[in-house]
Amino acid sequence: MSFIDRNPVVGLERQTIYFPEQLLLTYEGRTWNNAEFFAEVREQATALHAAEVKPGDRVVYLGLNSVSFMRTMFACWWLGAVFVPLNFRLAPREIAGLLEQSAPRVLLVEPGHLETIETMLGYPDVEIGDMVLLLIDDDHAIENPSAIDAPWTPASTWIAEHVADAADPAVQGADEDDLAILMFTSGTTGKPKGVELSYGNIWWNSVNVDSLVDTRRGDTNLAVAPLFHIGGLNALTIRVMVRGGHVVVRRTFDPRQALKDIEEYQVNQAFLVPAMLSAMAQTDEFADSKIESLRALICAGAPVPTILLRQYQAKGVEVQQAWGLTETAPFATYLPAELTHQRPGSCGVPMPFTQIKVVDPLTSIDVEESGQTGELWVKGPNVTRRYWNNPKATEDAFSDGWFRSGDIGYRDADGFLYVVDRLKDMIITGGENVYPAEVERALMEYPGALDVAVVGVADDQWGEAVVAVLSCVDGTVPSIEDVREFSAGLLARYKLPKRLILTGSVPRNGSGKLDKAAVRLLANKTLEVK
Ligand code: ATP
The missing domain is CATH 3.40.50.12780 (ANL, N-terminal domain)
Known part of the structure; x- marks a missing residue:
């Protein structure tokens, strides 16, 4: 098949040509029209190019949602570089693992996450080599840029230095299979x-x-x-x-x-x-x-x-x-x-x-x-x-x-x-398969239930036992018998929870999904203590 350019930068460029003044982004009270944002993407792409970021090189981004996030992503694509956004809730050790896996040329970090990264950089097995370390400072200004210690450079200063005298690079053509994001x-x-x-x-x-x-x-x-x-x-x-x-x-x-x-x-x-x-x-x-x-x-x-x-x-x-x-x-x-x-x-x-x-x-x-x-x-x-x-x-x-x-x-x-x-969350209890999500749906109907997670814990008699971890509105303190009685009309007997753990909040991860590993840990710990 002949080459069809799939680069989103091209789409953005066309919108900018047709409608330069059109509002593109609103971010915490500030706005960018197509032309403004496109110019900033070009500038960042030019700086990355001047710093010899090549097609296929990885650029890691660690920060909350922001225009800088969007700009960095499009700037990477301009050059055919791979954008690698990281979960900002990760611990230093986890980030170290992801940096080792992705081996980026550039690492951009928001000031709020600097401490995590500094801790990580202190690990004896973490090597940064010639990785460029940039502190994202444009959308959330760093109060005193001169107080920033090496090896960090404020991103805006770095970009300004690198664009001086540098010619704009051409937008890289992107083929169907070319790598855009590593997630x-x-x-x-x-x-x-x-x-x-x-x-x-x-x-x-x-x-x-x-x-x-x-x-x-x-x-x-x-x-x-x-x-x-x-x-x-x-x-x-x-x-x-x-x-x-x-x-x-x-x-x-x-x-x-x-x-x-x-x-x-x-x-x-x-x-x-x-x-x-x-x-x-x-x-x-x-x-x-x-x-x-x-x-x-x-x-x-x-x-x-x-x-x-x-x-x-x-x-x-x-x-x-x-x-x-x-x-x-x-x-x-x-x-x-x-x-x-x-x-x-x-x-x-x-x-x-x-x-x-x-x-x-x-x-x-x-x-x-x-x-x-x-x-x-x-x-x-x-x-x-x-x-x-x-x-x-x-x-x-x-x-x-x-x-x-x-x-x-x-x-x-x-x-x-x-x-x-x-598949991996399925509980096998007494030889029967129980899907926790089905039990969770039923328990969410319990009057006063706020959130619930259901997991299997090892059980001598049943192989695994169905355990419900439940949080309720203030004043609602159900017993396991209450919960079983309530759900008996909704679920087959073998699916009913055998144990109930009441908690202030049910563990969920950054994207709001139940964190089953944490729920299992909580369940095992609580049941051990009892
Ligand atoms: P990991 O793969 O490391 O466990 P993750 O599952 O959170 O992480 P994502 O790719 O973000 O990774 O999430 C995909 C999962 O989200 C799906 O496999 C599915 O279990 C769940 N999911 C997505 N949409 C739905 C839906 N409509 N109903 C139920 N579950 C859903």
Whole structure:
């Protein structure tokens, strides 16, 4: 096939030529039009080029959501360099591991994370070699730049020095398979793996969205989910930036601020995880907020409780469920707004250019019957080709060109998909399979329940016992008997929790997903003590 340039920088450049004055970004009260942002991207790309950052070189970014994040990403793509956003909640040792894996030429760090990095740099086994260390200072000014010690340089100073006398580099052509982003999975299933996301993966996610989701040129998108996660970054955000839209970027998610932003900026599209929807619905402001401008409110990352769907429907907004992973960039399925009433709980049908099959994970034989569970396997141009420097993980994850998602689900008779749980979270108790997500859904209906996680812990009698970790509103203190009695009408007997742990808050990770490792730890510790 002849070369088709997939570089998002080209899309941004065209928007700038057509509509230089059009508003592109609003970030904590400041705005950028297309021409302003494009000029800043060019400047940063020129500096990186002058510092001899080459196609394929990695540039690591550690910081909250910001315009600087976006600018660095586009500047990398200008040169064909690989953008590597890291989770800013990681501990020094974890970051050391990711830097070792990605071996970047440049590391950009926000001042708020400097301490973590300094601790990491103090480890005897960490070597930085000729890595350029930049302190991000433009969006959140460093109070006294002269007080910054070597080896750090304020990014703006560094850029200014490097652009002086340097000619603008040409925008690098990006082929379908060229590497655009290296994104480490959150590690809820073990050691983080670097997912290689190509320009083609990013492109095809956009084409999938274009074909199904009700989005328009000039739409306003709210970017409050962390941009270092694929959902926050590529579900909608990159796409809207190169298609003439406006992005309202917030450094972090605040439920009240998000409601205000939706109203003030007449936000049309947003990708949020269920924990965010829930936090917004729990504010006092929710009842009077006007959020019906939201046409494409897409929620994924974890199951969306039906109660939340109803709360938003009552405000004239259809929460559209989707399912996907970092490896699928991210959309694999989607349920359009028109169908949310007909298929509550479904995460939809496969995206138009993506295929999904349900497979018995033990035999790898296709599950033909509707309603029968199996592992969801995905194929399509949005799916990653491989993990970074990890042939073993790649081999384990692919079978005959299909990506094994590790999620269990089923199709209904009309082909709509339902995600049940993660394969590895399944509990086997007394020889029966229990999917924690199903039990969690039932327990969330318990009057006063705020959050819940269900895990299996080793048990002499049952092999594993179902344990519920529950947080409730003040004053609600259920016993295990109360919870069992309540859920007996909703769940088969063997699925009912055998132990109950009450807690102030159920452990969740940065993207609002249940942190099952932490929940297991909590469960084991609490039960040991008893
Ligand atoms: P790791 O792969 O390291 O465990 P992670 O699972 O958090 O990290 P992501 O790629 O961010 O990595 O998340 C993908 C997972 O999120 C899916 O495999 C699935 O378990 C869960 N998920 C996504 N969408 C949904 C959904 N609609 N319903 C239920 N679970 C979902």
